[in-house]
Amino acid sequence: MFRNVTPEKAIAFVESIVALSHCWPLSSTATKSRIFRYKVLRSVLFLNSLLLLFPLSYAIYVHREDPVTFCKAVSLALAVVQIPLHSSFCINQYDRYQRLIEEMKSCCEKGNLHERRVFQQYVNKYGMYYAASAAWFYWTGSTVPIGTIFISDPFPTPAEYPFPVDSEPIRSIIFLQQSLVGLQCSSAMCINIFCALLMLFTAARFEILMNEIRTVNNVASFVKCVKKYYALKRYAKEVTNTARYTTLITLSISGIESVFAGIILIGRQPFAVKLQFISVCSTVLLGVFMCAWPADNLIHVSEDTMRAVYESKWYDQPLKIQKFILLMMIPQSPVVLRIRCIIPAFSLNYYCSFITNVMSMFTALRVVMYQDED
Structure with a gap:
């Protein structure tokens, strides 16, 4: 099915x-x-997330003596807090996102046959995985309200309100509002797919340039390729500069979320409750991987682009061109998604170390909890 998806449909x-x-x-x-309708709806959805975040924060205080409810409230509050965080950042980066997206759409629409073939290869390679991930994110957001059918809690979350909520229609309104926030959390997780799209598009353009470099046979064409390389590198740096803040938010929330979800999984809780938090834990770890995979690919592709000149028939070229090729082969720094003093290079290696740290904290929690029970 995903073999027939075009780059425009993927966007x-x-x-x-x-x-x-x-x-x-x-x-x-x-x-x-x-634009006015867009801003109004954005403000309404922003406020809707806060209408659940504050009651969850109050629930954390009220149930501070109850470890299970406390952990559940913290875990869900962390899931909700990403909505205003991502929203605030996207508002701040609105113009930059607009430029990046319009250039991406323009390249897809105006690309020649070879360029579209490369874009299509990326869609075929990554499309099914990211579509399945998006479906998982939304399924996870749906399990929280659906799970209330199998447990005694009247609402999807343990939020506490300073007014009675047992009567209708207040009860139904709160249930629907919390369910909507769950879908907003799913959409916020999909922002990682959005960042992945920009990085994969950038990597595809590096591959297109790489193929072009392999076929050039004169100095003028080489100069043109070098100019394209540095223009593309500037675009790639803009992409990573926007993606790094999304990555930081996702990493921070995922790490803390995994710890509190682990407490629920270790404890003696009903299966329906554990199922909710298995989904939450899997989702946050998957969200980190969403950006780690394309970021790792971008590092390698951007580093190898200029080296592609060595794969051309440079040995058949005149001495002048061979000297120019030698200059082009000077090592170039790769485009790396990094956060100063926090993430030296966000890649699959970093993701593996992140998973290792999460598992270490999970193991330590298990030992402490079993000792307390004994």
Whole structure:
């Protein structure tokens, strides 16, 4: 099925799954009325997340003596807090996202046959995985309200309100509001897929340039390729500069979330409750992987682009061209998604170390809890 998905359809798919987060900017040609509706809806969804975040924060205080309810409230509050965090960052980076997306769409629409073939190869390679991940994110957001059918809790979360909530229609309104926030959390997790899309598109452009370098046979063409390389590198750095903040938010929340979800999984809780937190734990770890995989690929592709000149028939070229090729083969620094003093290089190696640290904390928690029970 995903073999027939075009790059334009892949972009439209990502735009649809992040709709509830409102991180996808409007076109620069959007009318004033459309921009106004966009901002109003974004503000309403932002406020909706806060309407659950504050009651969850109050629940953390109320149930501070109850380890199970406390951990559940903290875990869900962390899932909700990512909504205003991501939303605030996307508002701040609105113009940059708009430029990056419009250039991406323009390249896909105006690309020649070879360029579209490379873009299509990326869609075929990554499309099924990211589509399945998006489905998992939304399924996880749905399990929280669905799980209330099998447990005694009247609401999807243990949020505490300073007013009675047992009567109708207040009870139904709160249930629907909390369910909507669950879908907003799913959409916020899909922002990692949005960042992955930008990084994969950038990597595809590096591959296109790599193939072009292999076929050039004169100095003018080499100069043109070098200019394209540095222009593309500037674009790639803009992509990583936007993705690093999303990555930092995801990493921070995922690490803490995994610890508190682990407490629920270790404890003697009903299977329905554990199922909710198995989904939550799997989702946050998957969210980190969403960015780690394309970031790792971008490192290798950006580093190997200029080396592709060695794969051309440089030995058949005149001495002048061979000297120019020698200059082109000077090692170039790769495009790395990094956060100063926190993440030296976000890659699959870093992701493995992150998983190792999470498992170490999980093991330590298990030992402490079993000692307390004994």
